Amino acid sequence: DAMVIQNPRYQVTQFGKPVTLSCSQTLNHNVMYWYQQKSSQAPKLLFHYYDKDFNNEADTPDNFQSRRPNTSFCFLDIRSPGLGDAAMYLCATTQGEMNTEAFFGQGTRLTVV
């Protein structure tokens, strides 16, 4: 059974049109992460939530925002997608921030046209 669920699996959006990607989890983990993975590259951490505390990576563009309304859900908002934002977006969860197993969702493949 899927424990970290991302919706949709595939998203096509227009250049400059805001888009929201969704992640939900059934693990009741307190930490949720968003990664960006471009083709043939390693995933790049964008930000993470420890409970409700938001932690942004220093080089994450302002164009990317996130919301975590409750433990189970976390959203990635891209305010004005550019062609360079086309990528796979991965959501992950851990229980605690320290040395614990990370569970990934199946990812959302974002295409910008």
Next chain:
Amino acid sequence: KNQVEQSPQSLIILEGKNCTLQCNYTVSPFSNLRWYKQDTGRGPVSLTIMTFSENTKSNGRYTATLDADTKQSSLHITASQLSDSASYICVVSPTYNNNDMRFGAGTRLTVKP
């Protein structure tokens, strides 16, 4: 320069054969090393996680080894199956923080009948 280097970049083997994937890292200090399997278009799935005190860990047909002195790890796959075709990603954490995972670029394995 990536602190986690994987080799080979890609590998093709016949079904039933064994193979070994390599991971060399320069990440320091060292907390843990993980191996993930990522099917095309899907999120990574955890295979093993090892701390510095562990030098081998198995998960079914997958066996990971770690030499923290030489900063090398390997993932050995026994009796390969077609479903083993995927990218295998080595991830090293310098601290106990899960948000500080350093990803390798992965080895793309193709198992042919």
